[in-house]
Amino acid sequence: MTTATATATALYDIPGPRTRRRHVAYGVLSTLLIVALLGRLVHLLLDTGQFTYAKWNPFTYEGIQELLLRGLANTLKAFAYAAVLSLALGAVLAAGRLSEHRVLRWAATLVVEFFRAMPVLVMVFFIFVALRVHPLPALVAGLTLYNGSVLAEVFRTGVNSVERGQREAAYSLGMRKTQVMTHVLVPQGVRAMLPAIISQLVVALKDTSLGFLITYEEFLHAGKLIASNLDYDLPFIPVVMVISPIYIGMCMLLSWLATWVARRERRSPKTQAVEVPPAEPGTLLPGKQ
Amino acid sequence: MDVLTDNWSLYGDGFLGTVELTVYSSLLALVLGFLMASFRVAPVGSLRAFGTAWVAVLRNTPLTLLFFAVLLGLPRFGLVLPFTVFAVIALGCYTSAFICEALRSGINTVPRGQGEAARSLGMTFSQTLAAIVLPQAFRTVLPPVGSTLIALAKNSAIAGAFSVTELLGTYRTLNELGHSIIWTFVWIALGYLIITLTISAAVNVLEKRWGVPR
Numbered sequence: 437m438t439t440a441t442a443t444a445t446a447l448y449d450i451p452g453p454r455t456r457r458r459h460v461a462y463g464v465l466s467t468l469l470i471v472a473l474l475g476r477l478v479h480l481l482l483d484t485g486q487f488t489y490a491k492w493n494p495f496t497y498e499g500i501q502e503l504l505l506r507g508l509a510n511t512l513k514a515f516a517y518a519a520v521l522s523l524a525l526g527a528v529l530a531a532g533r534l535s536e537h538r539v540l541r542w543a544a545t546l547v548v549e550f551f552r553a554m555p556v557l558v559m560v561f562f563i564f565v566a567l568r569v570h571p572l573p574a575l576v577a578g579l580t581l582y583n584g585s586v587l588a589e590v591f592r593t594g595v596n597s598v599e600r601g602q603r604e605a606a607y608s609l610g611m612r613k614t615q616v617m618t619h620v621l622v623p624q625g626v627r628a629m630l631p632a633i634i635s636q637l638v639v640a641l642k643d644t645s646l647g648f649l650i651t652y653e654e655f656l657h658a659g660k661l662i663a664s665n666l667d668y669d670l671p672f673i674p675v676v677m678v679i680s681p682i683y684i685g686m687c688m689l690l691s692w693l694a695t696w697v698a699r700r701e702r703r704s705p706k707t708q709a710v711e712v713p714p715a716e717p718g719t720l721l722p723g724k725q
Numbered sequence: 726m727d728v729l730t731d732n733w734s735l736y737g738d739g740f741l742g743t744v745e746l747t748v749y750s751s752l753l754a755l756v757l758g759f760l761m762a763s764f765r766v767a768p769v770g771s772l773r774a775f776g777t778a779w780v781a782v783l784r785n786t787p788l789t790l791l792f793f794a795v796l797l798g799l800p801r802f803g804l805v806l807p808f809t810v811f812a813v814i815a816l817g818c819y820t821s822a823f824i825c826e827a828l829r830s831g832i833n834t835v836p837r838g839q840g841e842a843a844r845s846l847g848m849t850f851s852q853t854l855a856a857i858v859l860p861q862a863f864r865t866v867l868p869p870v871g872s873t874l875i876a877l878a879k880n881s882a883i884a885g886a887f888s889v890t891e892l893l894g895t896y897r898t899l900n901e902l903g904h905s906i907i908w909t910f911v912w913i914a915l916g917y918l919i920i921t922l923t924i925s926a927a928v929n930v931l932e933k934r935w936g937v938p939r
Contacts, residue, residue, distance in 0.1 A: 446832075446837050446841070446853075447840060447850075447853070447858060448850075459769055463771050463772075466769055466771045470775055484802055484803070553879075554918075555881075557883055558893055558910070558913060561896065562910045562914075565900065565910075566910055642785070644787075645788075648789050648793070660793075673798060673801060676794045676798055679790070680794065683790055684782060684785045684786050687785035687786070691784070691785055
C-alpha cells in the first residue's frame, strides 16, 4: 500500500472512501484554522507597527550589518573551539571509562556523571564569576565540560555496541588490548555513532547562545545592541525576525547532516557489526548504562 | 560552609523557584507534546505538517534565543504577564518538541499487528488507543521522557538570568553580600543535583513498576 498517511502506526486502518472524505473535511477545517492563526499573527505584527521603515532601515546600514556579522563570527568561533575540545575531552573520558584499571574507570565515571547532571549554565557562570575568566574561555570551557561528558558516553555506547565476535576475533588473531581498541572497536563504534555525535554538536551550537548571558559578544548580543537602540525606534521584533532564521537555519542544517549521515551509515557495509541508532540527541538517563 | 545556613531562606526561595518552574513547565510540555505527537501521527495532512514544523523549528532553536524572544518580545504585543509565566511558556514550548518526538517514536514501536488485532476483535478507535496502543507505548516512552524532563530542569537555570527567581539566580545576591563564591556555587550545584537525581529516581521507580523490555 502506498498510503502516505500515518505509515506503519498501529493506530489507524487503511481508510475507506467514507473515512477518506471525512479526513479531507478535517484537513480543510484544520488548514483554515492554521491559516487563521497565522493571519492573526501577521495582523498583530502589522497592528503594532513592526514593519515600519524606521524599524527596518537600520539593517541597510553597513555598520549594523558588520555588527551582526561580527556577532555571527564570534558565535561560530565559540562553536568551533567547543566542538573540537569537547570531542577531545570526550575521547579521553571514554578511554577512561573503558579502561581496565579500576581507579581510572571510577574517576572518569565520576567526572562524566557529575558534568552530565549539572546545568551547563551553572558551569559557565561558575567559571566566569568564581574563576574570573574572560567570557569566551568561560563559555568554551563550560560547553566543553558538558558536551565532552555526553560525547564520552556516546563513544562508549558505540564501542560497546560493536558485536562481541569482533572483539573475540581480534583477540584470537593475537592483537593486543590497545590494538583491538584502535583497529577494530573504535573505528566501527565511532562510525556507527557519527549521527549521534553530530546531534550532540547541534546541542553545542545551540548552547553557544548562553554566551549572551555572560556578556560574550556573540550573535544574540549584537541583536540586543541593535534592538535597544532608541534611534531606530527599538526594533526588537525585526531583530528577532532577522536573527532567529539564521540561528535556526544553522542548527537545522547540522541536524539535517546528522540524519543524512545516519541514513548513509545504516546502508554502509562498514557498520554491519554495529547498530546505527537514529540521529537523536542523547536520551540516556544520568546514572544509567 | 555557613553560606547555606546563613542564607537558608534565600536558597530555599531559589530552590522552590526552580522546582516550581520545572513542575509547571513539565506539565505544559507534556500536554503540548502529547497534542503535537497526536498531530504528527494524525491521518490529516495539514495537522501532520503543523506538528512537523513545530518540532523542526523548536528543536533547532537555541533556548536562550527563545527566552529572549518570549520574555522581551511578547510584552511588545501588549501581553503583560509575570516573568515566571513567560519562562514557563518558553521552557514548556521548547521541551514539548522533544516530548513529542519521544512519544511519537514510542507509538511507532507498537507493532502494527497489535492495532490490526484489536480492530479485528471489533474494538473502536478509542478502545484501541486506550487499551492497546497507549499502554504499550507508555512503557517504551518512560526513559526518554524522563531524560527530557531532567534536561528541562537543567535548562530552567536560563530563566534565572532573565530575572526569574530560581536557584542559579541566587548567586548574584550572595555575591553582593560578600559570601565565598566557591561555596555559593557548591550549594547551588547540590540543589540541582537533588532535583535531577529525584526525577531520575522517580523515572527508575516507574520503569521498574511499568517498564517492560521489548
